[in-house]
Amino acid sequence: MQRETTYDVSAIRKQFPILSRKVKGKNLVYLDNAATSQKPSSVIDALVHYYSHYNANIHRGLHTLADEATAAYEASRVAVKTFIGASSPDEIIFTKGTTESINLVAKSWGGTFLEKDDEIIISSLEHHANIVPWQMIAAEKGAKLRVIPMDDNGLLDMDAYSKMLNAKTKFVSIVHVSNALGIINPVEEIIRLAHMNNALVLLDGAQSSVHLDIDVQTLDCDFYVFSGHKIYGPTGVGVLYGKRHLLEKMPPYQGGGEMIKEVSFEKTTYNELPFKFEAGTPNIADVIALKAGIDFIDSIGKPSIRKHEEMLLEHASMHLRKIPGLKIIGDVENKVSVVSFVIDGVHPQDLAILLDNQGIAVRTGHHCAQPLMQRLGIVGTTRASFAAYNTIEEIDALVLALNKSLKMLL
Template identity: 65%
Template sequence: MTNFPDIASIRKDFPILNEVIGGKQLVYFDNAATTQKPRIVLDALSGYYEHYNANIHRGIHHLAEKATGAFEDTRRRMQKFINAPLSEEVIFTYGTTDSINLVAQSYGRKFLKEGDEIIISTMEHHSNIVPWQMLCEEKGCVLRVIPINDEGELLMDEYEKMLSGKTKIVSVVHASNALGTINPVSDIIKKAHKVGAKVLLDGAQASSHLFLDVQALDVDFYALSLHKIYGPTGMGILYGKKELLDAMPPYRGGGEMIKEVTFEKTTYNELPYKFEAGTPNIADVVAAKYALDYVDTLGKDNIAKYESELLKYATDAVREIPGLKIIGQAKDKVSVLSFVIEGMHHQDIAVILDNQGIAVRTGHHCTQPLMSRLGILGTTRASFAVYNTIEEIDSLIKGLHKAKKMLG
């Protein structure tokens, strides 16, 4: 088992892991929903409010200039994290959902027309379904869906058949929050570009597990949320190629996104500010830099290897539980383990685990169409992060055996 540099030392960076739930030490396996925050991020949040809380970009006093500098440092840090060519291609949003809506309501409204087609996949989160449905209803576009096999992998032959000159946008999840599947996004992008379509990747789940290189992928848009990368909630980014962002109209109107306003006409600001109307989520943006620094200090390779080992150990262990079926058995997965147990409701399982101090997620995971395709109402999902341990997985297995004894 990988030990870098010392898992016990890493766990000390996360104060919440000391919580006691019902007399039991917290075991946190809901990382696909949100990761916990290291002390360095918490200190950055409080440090901003204690020492240089001020609005940004327009003030010339010391606090405003310090806050502006820290805010823009995060933009440059994120540029490096995803390997974007330019810092102005990094737009701060309130999360992946907000980023996808920005593309749908700005790029989609301007460039799509009746009869144009948008392709998504069966495993999409609702946040990558509903904005496109809304656009289709408004513009008369057609929404098409890539099917999956029973293991939770995209049927790429079917995807290729869907592509045509009518295809204008392909928007798919990089890694599934419900199944853990890592999609063949490089192939998806290349095939879409051959017919002239633009591609958006929902990177909410992939961003904490996988190396991100938007230039190598040649992706047009990439959306992610920082709260899944050990950072604050309410903060995300949209990466977009500069020529596309330049051609897109603003998504919201207000302060910061303007150059000049008269009652007759308004001219808009340059990138990235054109898409950042109003006072932004300054403190969380500032703290996000420290989350990215933390991940890079540990090393994405180390994190990925360790999480893969946790997933393998947990997968092998749950297979020994009678009546348990793993949902999502793709060859390439991030550290997400979803399952059902015959004769047991997933919510009942979660309640029994919670009584043991074990936090998991249950339900449809905002992927109701996917659950319908699989013929189930929902799953129990355990998702692992860099601070989790083999001993915690053993506690999960013990808790599942207890649930089976009580409910089976």
């Protein structure tokens, strides 16, 4: 569905009702897309349509509404399968979000296959969601968590990584794109080296899924996880992709309805993939609306969006670099449309408050990556992150508002 036309950002903006609202009397400039993206009308309408026309519990009902709801729910699974290039919809498990997907793998795979003194590798760039679940399972199993170091620009030390891999390494869980800095990690190399060492690899795709073309089969990652709300879809729905043979060997994460084949008080047999991992009534409405988010991306095409976002990133980086005392953290070539920066003598919180008063939404703080901030020796950064609907004018508004804020603070 990719079109070779010019990028019509104003037509795209019209699809997002929230973008026309005012904040503190000013036009909203929403630059916190790495936290969550805004939703097009098609996603909002899909939610309303589901509840107004075919709300029903799925998979078991024998009435029309249940049929329609089941069909729409499973159509979403197929859309996700295509979105990330999985080989079968059975490899797509719906969860609450990236965090739950990682917890599922840590608990189910880690709980079964990790042994005392085994090693799990993560990186210095991880979000807390890809640190804490592994710490928890490591503590339970007596396994060790090892961390790939990075340089001051946020680039991972691949030499150190290759030396870290050993017979005890069972699992590598790595962020594909850093949420705090936007850096794209060399995951192809990370996966190749891990596999040479018979270790499995999970990619945290919370940030990469919206910006990069993802083909899990080409990447050859064993698990890929992401959240619906960062890809223009609703909150409360996420995805766990896993290779079929791995998911089949993993025990269920939760017990209940939907995930069973037969239950007696003596013994329960589990349902097959993907239902084995979807206990209870799932988040039907949000799963269905997620497809509308994916359709939105496909209607423009990821490469076109990426090109637009790269233009915004370049424009922003160029103008931000001119601000005295401002330093972009992770100012490297290979990144997505995230610009994270610090300014001499200015606390990020002060900036966020003053920018908010000018209608500009950015994120400040540690970005749920405290170990990364400690490594960089900073309390936090100010992060502007761009999406398909952002404009050059909005970047200019950010720069103007930043300069005004600095005049007030310094």
